Amino acid sequence: MVLISISIHLVNLFQNLIVLKNSLKGIFIPSAADWAELRDKVKADGLYHQNRLAVAPNGSISYINDVSASIHPITQRIEERQEKKIGKIYYPAAGLSTETIPYYTSAYDMDMRKVIDVYAAATEHVDQGLSLTLFMRSDIPTGLYEWKKENKQTTRDLSILRNYAFNKGIKSIYYVRTYTDDGGEVGANQCESCVI
Numbered sequence: 001m002v003l004i005s006i007s008i009h010l011v012n013l014f015q016n017l018i019v020l021k022n023s024l025k026g027i028f029i030p031s032a033a034d035w036a037e038l039r040d041k042v043k044a045d046g047l048y049h050q051n052r053l054a055v056a057p058n059g060s061i062s063y064i065n066d067v068s069a070s071i072h073p074i075t076q077r078i079e080e081r082q083e084k085k086i087g088k089i090y091y092p093a094a095g096l097s098t099e100t101i102p103y104y105t106s107a108y109d110m111d112m113r114k115v116i117d118v119y120a121a122a123t124e125h126v127d128q129g130l131s132l133t134l135f136m137r138s139d140i141p142t143g144l145y146e147w148k149k150e151n152k153q154t155t156r157d158l159s160i161l162r163n164y165a166f167n168k169g170i171k172s173i174y175y176v177r178t179y180t181d182d183g184g185e186v187g188a189n190q191c192e193s194c195v196i
Helices: 002-023 032-045 060-065 112-123 155-167
Strands: 078-083 087-092 133-137 175-179
Touching: 112 133, 112 155, 133 155
Parallel strands: 133 175
Antiparallel strands: 078 087
């Protein structure tokens, strides 16, 4: 009885193998030699898409989780957020203290080409897109950009920065945010030419 059961099992197994072999016709199945060749190539050249990832956190997520904003510059030393139900909430930058204040620069006060350069360097190593935000100010510090003769930003400045980003290999600009003369922040859901 046991011998008959084993025989039936082997026949079923053999039939299943034939069905499997027929269903894989035309599909390349790597041999042990193929895997060894791949291993040697990876050892020699590395693996291009080894990290399928996106850089996070940035912006709001980092403030809420009390961590740095990764490669994203801090928006403000202390960011003010308006929550619908509880009102204003203040989020200090991660690690901010009386001693560290001089080391923190608001994204609105820095040359955006430096931010673009950081994102361009990271883009080579990230498979997904990066959320690059340009931070503009209605009135900018004197000398921030060598092409500026006055301290007001214009759409021309935005165009220059967008072209700079494109030439550095940036795939897209996620947001353009502008800090206005009256201290307001504009830009999350508005057109680029409207925010300056």
